[in-house]
Amino acid sequence: MPATITFYGGLGEIGGNKILLEDKGTKVFLDFGKSFSARSRFYEWTERPRQANGIGDFLALGILPDIKGIYRRDLLQLANIPVEEDKSVNSVILSHAHADHADYVSFLRDDIEIWMGETTNHVIKAIEQEKDSNIEYEITEFKERPIDRKQPPIERRVKTFRTGKKITIDSIEIEPIHVDHSLPGCYGFVIRASSGTLVYSGDLRMHGTRPDLTTDFVNKAREAKPDMMLCEGTRINDTTSSNENSVYETCFKFAKQANDRDLFVFADYSYKDIDRFQTFYKLAKNSNRKILVTPKTARYLARLAENDPELAKVVPKPDDEFIGIYKHRAKSGSYADKDYDQYDLESFKQSNVWTYKDVQASKSKVIVALGAYHLQELIDLNPGNGIYMHSSSEPFNEEGEVDEARTNNWIERFGMVKVHAHCSGHASSVDLNYILDQIKPKLIIPIHTEHPEFFRTFRGVEALTLAEPLKPISIL
Numbered sequence: 001m002p003a004t005i006t007f008y009g010g011l012g013e014i015g016g017n018k019i020l021l022e023d024k025g026t027k028v029f030l031d032f033g034k035s036f037s038a039r040s041r042f043y044e045w046t047e048r049p050r051q052a053n054g055i056g057d058f059l060a061l062g063i064l065p066d067i068k069g070i071y072r073r074d075l076l077q078l079a080n081i082p083v084e085e086d087k088s089v090n091s092v093i094l095s096h097a098h099a100d101h102a103d104y105v106s107f108l109r110d111d112i113e114i115w116m117g118e119t120t121n122h123v124i125k126a127i128e129q130e131k132d133s134n135i136e137y138e139i140t141e142f143k144e145r146p147i148d149r150k151q152p153p154i155e156r157r158v159k160t161f162r163t164g165k166k167i168t169i170d171s172i173e174i175e176p177i178h179v180d181h182s183l184p185g186c187y188g189f190v191i192r193a194s195s196g197t198l199v200y201s202g203d204l205r206m207h208g209t210r211p212d213l214t215t216d217f218v219n220k221a222r223e224a225k226p227d228m229m230l231c232e233g234t235r236i237n238d239t240t241s242s243n244e245n246s247v248y249e250t251c252f253k254f255a256k257q258a259n260d261r262d263l264f265v266f267a268d269y270s271y272k273d274i275d276r277f278q279t280f281y282k283l284a285k286n287s288n289r290k291i292l293v294t295p296k297t298a299r300y301l302a303r304l305a306e307n308d309p310e311l312a313k314v315v316p317k318p319d320d321e322f323i324g325i326y327k328h329r330a331k332s333g334s335y336a337d338k339d340y341d342q343y344d345l346e347s348f349k350q351s352n353v354w355t356y357k358d359v360q361a362s363k364s365k366v367i368v369a370l371g372a373y374h375l376q377e378l379i380d381l382n383p384g385n386g387i388y389m390h391s392s393s394e395p396f397n398e399e400g401e402v403d404e405a406r407t408n409n410w411i412e413r414f415g416m417v418k419v420h421a422h423c424s425g426h427a428s429s430v431d432l433n434y435i436l437d438q439i440k441p442k443l444i445i446p447i448h449t450e451h452p453e454f455f456r457t458f459r460g461v462e463a464l465t466l467a468e469p470l471k472p473i474s475i476l
């Protein structure tokens with residue numbers, strides 16, 4: 001029996017990667033992410049499936065695949081679904097910490113090994129530590145807590161890797177190789193199974209700050225002479241090229257203008273994207289402003305820097321002179337200590353804390369980088385005139401859905417002008433073509449794209465299979 005792959009998500013959609021690799025009875029999932037498209041078919045972004053029915057609503061609506069034996073007992077029992085423990089799924093290998101690749105791990109049995117890059121582990125931990133405080137940056141639907149709160153928190157069997165380490169799971173050998181993407185610690189994989197070699201791209205790009213990482217992956221993948229490649233195609237129909245520097249240049253032009261005219265600046269980008277944070281940090285420094293972030297973002301940066309020596313070199317400390325923490329009004333509206341959770345209170349002990357009144361008094365001294373999930377702060381901030389620097393993708397970013405029309409209403413209502421400056425975490429079609437021409441897989445299966453058929457025109461593609469969900473494909 002040859003090794004096979006079966007898709008439980010990630011085909012014909014951007015995100016939701018859940019790919020089962022099976023070899024001689026060993027089952028390994030490549031990513032186990034949230035499908036925004038499946039979820040948004042039934043729910044608004046802010047709506048949640050009923051927690052009272054455990055995993056039941058997710059399965060009934062097809063937001064999660066119905067696979068026996070892999071899900072948590074407590075979530076199944078709550079939905080009155082018989083618990084069948086098929087222990088043959090041993091492991092999940094995560095390519096990176098974006099929601100559409102990692103978030104639904106929280107539904108899985110806790111004895112399943114979760115392999116991830118060391119930095120991914122730090123990123124997930126940094127986000128997870130916030131889980132009890134607020135749902136806004138929640139990593140998972142159910143968070144990593146048992147339904148019965150008297151039970152201890154779920155301890156996952158996390159195992160980490162770096163480039164150069166090879167993971168052996170029975171007959172499968174997995175070689176992770178770093179790639180550049182819009183988040184630290186991302187990987188692609190060369191996977192050697194008993195019947196053939198598979199390459200999995202994860203999410204990647206060539207135009208970011210570290211194209212050398214992706215080049216390493218491409219070289220390793222080419223040397224492996226893969227029988228099959230699962231290749232992301234998020235931007236298969238997009239040839240535009242912009243990079244982190246062009247984002248900076250555009251924003252700097254407008255920041256200068258804002259300085260000349262004493263204007264407010266609001267920034268909206270993915271808080272997990274360290275490259276983008278650095279771009280805005282540099283923008284703040286060079287336009288003589290401070291970048292104001294949420295306490296959560298400040299803690300995220302601090303934790304990454306604490307745990308990862310590589311990131312510590314590039315991430316400034318939260319008490320840096322060009323960084324400020326924005327203190328929002330909560331519950332009582334009067335900044336009482338009881339209004340905030342312990343994490344926020346701790347963050348507000350720093351000296352560089354700004355309230356909306358501080359911002360009003362020094363509008364042209366700050367870049368308020370709270371993002372689209374905190375537009376309501378504009379009511380307090382009352383910017384008058386200003387520039388809204390929109391620096392993420394639409395309508396789906398890698399964390400969720402933001403309603404563009406509604407965001408625009410807020411921007412307009414508060415007299416701001418929107419400037420769009422973004423560079424994607426995903427390779428353009430030109431770069432995808434280059435990557436495939438280099439690797440030359442015998443067979444390519446497009447994933448993470450709404451237009452798999454566009455791969456047909458590419459050089460380096462000998463054969464293309466438009467895979468179907470739940471139909472195993474042999475790796476030969």
Ligand SMILES: [Zn+2]
Nearest residue numbers: 098181203398
């Ligand atoms: Zn991603």
